[in-house]
Amino acid sequence: xxxxxxxxxxxxxxxxxxxxxxxxxxxxxxxxxxxxxxxxxxxxxxxxxxxxxxxxxxxxxxxxxxxxxxxxxxxxxxxxxxxxxxxxxxxxxxxxxxxxxxxxxxxxxxxxxxxxxxxxxxxxxxxxxxxxxxxxxxxxxxxxxxxxxxxxxxxxxxxxxxxxxxxxxxxxxxxxxxxxxxxxxxxxxxxxxxxxxxxxxxxxxxxxxxxxxxxxxxxxxxxxxxxxxxxxxxxxxxxxxxxxxxxxxxxxxxxxxxxxxxxxxxxxxxxxxxxxxxxxxxxxxxxxxxxxxxxxxxxxxxxxxxxxxxxxxxxxxxxxxxxxxxxxxxxxxxxxxxxxxxxxxxxxxxxxx
Amino acid sequence: xxxxxxxxxxxxxxxxxxxxxxxxxxxxxxxxxxxxxxxxxxxxxxxxxxxxxxxxxxxxxxxxxxxxxxxxxxxxxxxxxxxxxxxxxxxxxxxxxxxxxxxxxxxxxxxxxxxxxxxxxxxxxxxxxxxxxxxxxxxxxxxxxxxxxxxxxxxxxxxxxxxxxxxxxxxxxxxxxxxxxxxxxxxxxxxxxxxxxxxxxxxxxxxxxxxxxxxxxxxxxxxxxxxxxxxxxxxxxxxxxxxxxxxxxxxxxxxxxxxxxxxxxxxxxxxxxxxxxxxxxxxxxxxxxxxxxxxxxxxxxxxxxxxxxxxxxxxxxxxxxxxxxxxxxxxx
Numbered sequence: 001x002x003x004x005x006x007x008x009x010x011x012x013x014x015x016x017x018x019x020x021x022x023x024x025x026x027x028x029x030x031x032x033x034x035x036x037x038x039x040x041x042x043x044x045x046x047x048x049x050x051x052x053x054x055x056x057x058x059x060x061x062x063x064x065x066x067x068x069x070x071x072x073x074x075x076x077x078x079x080x081x082x083x084x085x086x087x088x089x090x091x092x093x094x095x096x097x098x099x100x101x102x103x104x105x106x107x108x109x110x111x112x113x114x115x116x117x118x119x120x121x122x123x124x125x126x127x128x129x130x131x132x133x134x135x136x137x138x139x140x141x142x143x144x145x146x147x148x149x150x151x152x153x154x155x156x157x158x159x160x161x162x163x164x165x166x167x168x169x170x171x172x173x174x175x176x177x178x179x180x181x182x183x184x185x186x187x188x189x190x191x192x193x194x195x196x197x198x199x200x201x202x203x204x205x206x207x208x209x210x211x212x213x214x215x216x217x218x219x220x221x222x223x224x225x226x227x228x229x230x231x232x233x234x235x236x237x238x239x240x241x242x243x244x245x246x247x248x249x250x251x252x253x254x255x256x257x258x259x260x261x262x263x264x265x266x267x268x269x270x271x272x273x274x275x276x277x278x279x280x281x282x283x284x285x286x287x288x289x290x291x292x293x294x295x296x297x298x299x300x301x302x303x304x305x306x307x308x309x310x311x312x313x314x315x316x317x318x319x320x321x322x323x324x325x326x327x328x329x330x331x332x333x334x335x336x337x338x339x340x341x342x343x344x345x346x347x348x349x350x351x352x353x
Numbered sequence: 354x355x356x357x358x359x360x361x362x363x364x365x366x367x368x369x370x371x372x373x374x375x376x377x378x379x380x381x382x383x384x385x386x387x388x389x390x391x392x393x394x395x396x397x398x399x400x401x402x403x404x405x406x407x408x409x410x411x412x413x414x415x416x417x418x419x420x421x422x423x424x425x426x427x428x429x430x431x432x433x434x435x436x437x438x439x440x441x442x443x444x445x446x447x448x449x450x451x452x453x454x455x456x457x458x459x460x461x462x463x464x465x466x467x468x469x470x471x472x473x474x475x476x477x478x479x480x481x482x483x484x485x486x487x488x489x490x491x492x493x494x495x496x497x498x499x500x501x502x503x504x505x506x507x508x509x510x511x512x513x514x515x516x517x518x519x520x521x522x523x524x525x526x527x528x529x530x531x532x533x534x535x536x537x538x539x540x541x542x543x544x545x546x547x548x549x550x551x552x553x554x555x556x557x558x559x560x561x562x563x564x565x566x567x568x569x570x571x572x573x574x575x576x577x578x579x580x581x582x583x584x585x586x587x588x589x590x591x592x593x594x595x596x597x598x599x600x601x602x603x604x605x606x607x608x609x610x611x612x613x614x615x616x617x618x619x620x621x622x623x624x625x626x627x628x629x630x631x632x633x634x635x636x637x638x639x640x641x642x643x644x645x646x647x648x649x650x651x652x653x654x655x656x657x658x659x660x661x662x663x664x665x666x667x668x669x670x671x672x673x674x675x676x677x678x679x680x681x682x683x684x685x
Contacts, residue, residue: 082433115468124464128456134422135457138429145385145411146434164449168422175417331463332502334470334525337554337601 015286068280072226100313133169159190220248388440459502516551
């Protein structure tokens with residue numbers, strides 16, 4: 001199966017383009033955009049971990065190491081498309097237009113964090129594993145029924161492929177030829193469970209065979225491979241070609257969440273080695289250097305600008321008015337039924353309001 | 354009640370469901386029906402009979418056999434502009450979809466402060482008494498009345514079935530629409546041919562009375578009316594209320610009746626502990642404590658799984674048990 005589903009690569013670990021087909025498509029502005037979005041995601045992620053350590057937000061879910069998978073895939077989507085992330089995919093949602101402030105508010109335990117900016121079709125992070133595959137299929141099915149050419153992308157991890165909803169999502173999308181891209185980030189671990197204990201199958205891409213849909217396995221740390229193959233899958237979906245399962249093989253450097261200690265279940269030296277050898281940003285930097293489009297003053301400026309942007313969003317997050325308790329009561333239904341209204345009033349009385 | 358013969362037709366409850374679906378499918382392109390065997394087969398109870406012929410297989414959709422898949426994709430469809438009516442073939446088959454209903458359908462509005470909503474109707478035949486195979490006879494409405502963010506309605510007759518179904522499809526939030534299998538073909542009733550609604554959240558007095566209030570719903574309405582008529586012959590005047598909506602309950606109607614009679618018997622076929630009876634007693638406690646002349650009696654299914662059908666008549670509340678409870682609250 002590993003032979004049938006080889007790990008596709010466009011940019012190898014040394015920053016060399018190994019697939020000539022794509023050479024002409026790598027214009028400088030695309031390359032710089034991909035680098036910029038990946039750097040922004042990485043700096044944001046590091047800020048998230050720090051904010052949690054300082055007690056300024058709650059438990060945070062880091063994704064460092066998975067930037068190519070998240071940025072390459074989200075960059076392949078267009079206005080009007082739908083995105084269904086998990087709690088580890090804010091690199092993707094931020095790239096697709098989510099607001100830094102709202103993503104931070106999510107980790108501060110605020111409902112506002114579930115709300116995308118106006119016009120951005122980004123669903124709140126799915127917590128129940130694999131449940132979102134069906135929502136993505138449903139939303140894209142709706143687009144198909146409306147006769148648009150818009151599509152969905154849905155993110156999920158290696159562990160999610162063990163859930164029934166993974167199977168049901170792929171099956172529905174296959175049966176009804178739904179324009180959805182199932183984007184799997186195989187980062188090797190579902191919290192502590194390595195992928196070898198999650199499944200006997202050697203790849204996740206091969207699971208597409210069972211649904212007679214296209215399955216693609218690719219180097220998830222190669223942002224070019226992720227971008228171009230996802231773009232092709234989305235274009236296929238738009239033109240009626242149906243769903244695709246993409247397995248992006250990647251690695252999370254850090255913990256499952258800030259409440260997790262990965263050294264309990266794996267040797268963190270592995271993460272150190274991977275940082276040195278397969279890092280998505282370092283790889284792109286090597287490429288840009290070789291192409292003569294790397295400019296360290298540009299990079300410095302970029303880092304400064306992004307840092308300022310993130311700091312501004314942290315400031316906004318921390319200066320957000322506290323939530324009103326009635327937010328809890330007033331959005332369960334379009335109109336409050338009497339039990340909720342009674343409970344709301346009784347609680348207001350206790351608070352002396 | 355519809356009394357005029359003009360513009361009505363005699364329908365069974367299941368035919369009224371079909372009529373309600375057809376009415377809404379004709380009115381709006383956004384209404385679609387999904388489920389197992391709902392298309393060509395017209396549903397295992399024929400609730401969707403003839404709909405695929407009229408509306409096509411793009412709107413009356415035979416899905417793969419996957420309850421979570423049906424509800425999960427319906428959530429995506431609902432929050433992207435459609436009004437899906439998803440059929441669970443039996444309420445006892447809803448459990449694989451429980452996660453989708455509990456963690457998504459019922460709380461997306463709340464999670465996003467209204468940015469995303471799920472106007473989804475889940476239809477499900479339910480209840481015992483039709484000699485169905487195992488697991489087909491569950492009454493687990495309380496799992497859903499306990500679930501924040503979903504309304505639960507139960508018609509007991511054809512008129513309410515059509516009116517409540519239309520109200521459910523028009524509702525901006527998820528509604529679980531429970532269809533008592535025992536009532537599917539038990540009687541026919543004049544049902545208006547045109548569109549009408551029965552308001553969600555409103556019960557109905559099926560029979561007025563002075564001494565005892567019977568609170569019930571679904572297939573137990575018939576059994577309760579039988580017991581009420583029997584009691585009447587012994588000089589006990591019984592008021593029978595069909596709750597029709599289980600969440601949110603019709604607080605005013607219940608309180609008014611209970612305060613008038615001071616005596617209440619609750620009848621449902623679901624298990625007792627944690628069942629709707631407990632919620633009704635709480636409501637009576639909150640609204641009518643000082644009016645009560647006797648403790649509230651409950652006639653319910655037992656805290657057992659619904660047995661295989663050889664024993665189901667023992668499981669189901671019957672007129673004898675209801676009559677006994679009526680005498681108990683009278684003689685307290």
